[in-house]
Amino acid sequence: MKISVIGTGLIGSQVLGDLTAAGHEATGHSRSTGLDLLTGDGLDDALRGAEVVVNLTNSPTFDDASLDFFRTSVTNLLAAAQAADVGHIVTLSIVGVDRVPGMAYYRAKTLQEQLVETGPIPYSIVRATQFMEFVAPTMEWTTDGDVVRLPATPIQPISSAEVAAEVAEVAAGTPLRGIRNIAGPDVFTLDELGRITLEATGDHRHVVTDPTAGLFAVVEGDVLTAPEGAQVTATHYRDWLRSH
Numbered sequence: 001m002k003i004s005v006i007g008t009g010l011i012g013s014q015v016l017g018d019l020t021a022a023g024h025e026a027t028g029h030s031r032s033t034g035l036d037l038l039t040g041d042g043l044d045d046a047l048r049g050a051e052v053v054v055n056l057t058n059s060p061t062f063d064d065a066s067l068d069f070f071r072t073s074v075t076n077l078l079a080a081a082q083a084a085d086v087g088h089i090v091t092l093s094i095v096g097v098d099r100v101p102g103m104a105y106y107r108a109k110t111l112q113e114q115l116v117e118t119g120p121i122p123y124s125i126v127r128a129t130q131f132m133e134f135v136a137p138t139m140e141w142t143t144d145g146d147v148v149r150l151p152a153t154p155i156q157p158i159s160s161a162e163v164a165a166e167v168a169e170v171a172a173g174t175p176l177r178g179i180r181n182i183a184g185p186d187v188f189t190l191d192e193l194g195r196i197t198l199e200a201t202g203d204h205r206h207v208v209t210d211p212t213a214g215l216f217a218v219v220e221g222d223v224l225t226a227p228e229g230a231q232v233t234a235t236h237y238r239d240w241l242r243s244h
């Protein structure tokens with residue numbers, strides 16, 4: 001199958017590898033290859049002949065500007081995909097994304113889903129829980145000296161390799177016309193995840209539980225954990241830490 005992968009970062013690069021290994025003709029596109037979804041530059045070339053488009057781009061910021069990023073990028077992508085007669089568009093989103101109205105970035109991702117759901121191309125949405133790779137950067141946001149402040153928000157981390165494998169499988173299949181949820185095997189509170197990470201990496205900072213700290217402070221209850229029927233993956237966070 002000819003598959004155009006838009007966004008070649010953490011997930012996009014691995015999806016490209018998985019699709020190529022499975023024998024598909026997959027090509028990767030991003031600003032670094034001359035495609036800009038915000039201006040439309042390079043879009044027609046990136047989609048020419050593609051049967052499937054996989055959108056793995058991300059907004060450069062998590063604030064209100066992310067709403068404009070996803071509105072403009074998805075609108076441009078859908079119009080170009082329709083013109084190129086693409087038969088399937090795959091989008092990677094986040095478990096529980098529509099249940100955190102207090103976070104601008106999650107409102108932006110919800111808008112991204114809605115644009116795809118109401119758009120002209122048969123679609124699939126894969127919602128994943130927070131990537132294991134995302135835990136350490138999350139801790140940097142709220143580090144002050146030796147102290148990392150984190151709320152006790154329930155998180156179910158998943159390895160990006162397992163997310164990529166799922167996205168590649170969905171891309172090679174028929175459109176779901178719906179949402180598939182995928183989650184890691186264990187639920188931790190974010191402050192606990194921070195402590196596990198510091199201990200495993202010999203980092204001398206310490207975690208202070210702070211219900212007001214960082215982006216995840218606005219999350220209510222366990223809305224970011226696997227809903228009923230979610231696919232649960234095999235890699236545990238402590239094992240992942242040991243191998244990274």
Ligand SMILES: NC(=O)c1ccc[n+]([C@@H]2O[C@H](COP(=O)([O-])OP(=O)(O)OC[C@H]3O[C@@H](n4cnc5c(N)ncnc54)[C@H](OP(=O)(O)O)[C@@H]3O)[C@@H](O)[C@H]2O)c1
Binds near residue numbers: 031056073129130
């Ligand atoms: N972090 C999590 O825990 C989590 C959980 C579930 C779902 N997700 C979703 O997973 C998706 C992929 O995340 P990721 O971590 O793989 O992202 P990433 O590593 O930051 O990569 C983002 C990609 O988007 C490209 N891009 C950005 N602006 C662009 C533009 N205007 N035009 C074309 N390409 C553009 C970048 O290209 P250049 O580098 O060339 O600019 C880069 O290749 C995101 O949509 C995110 O919401 C994340």
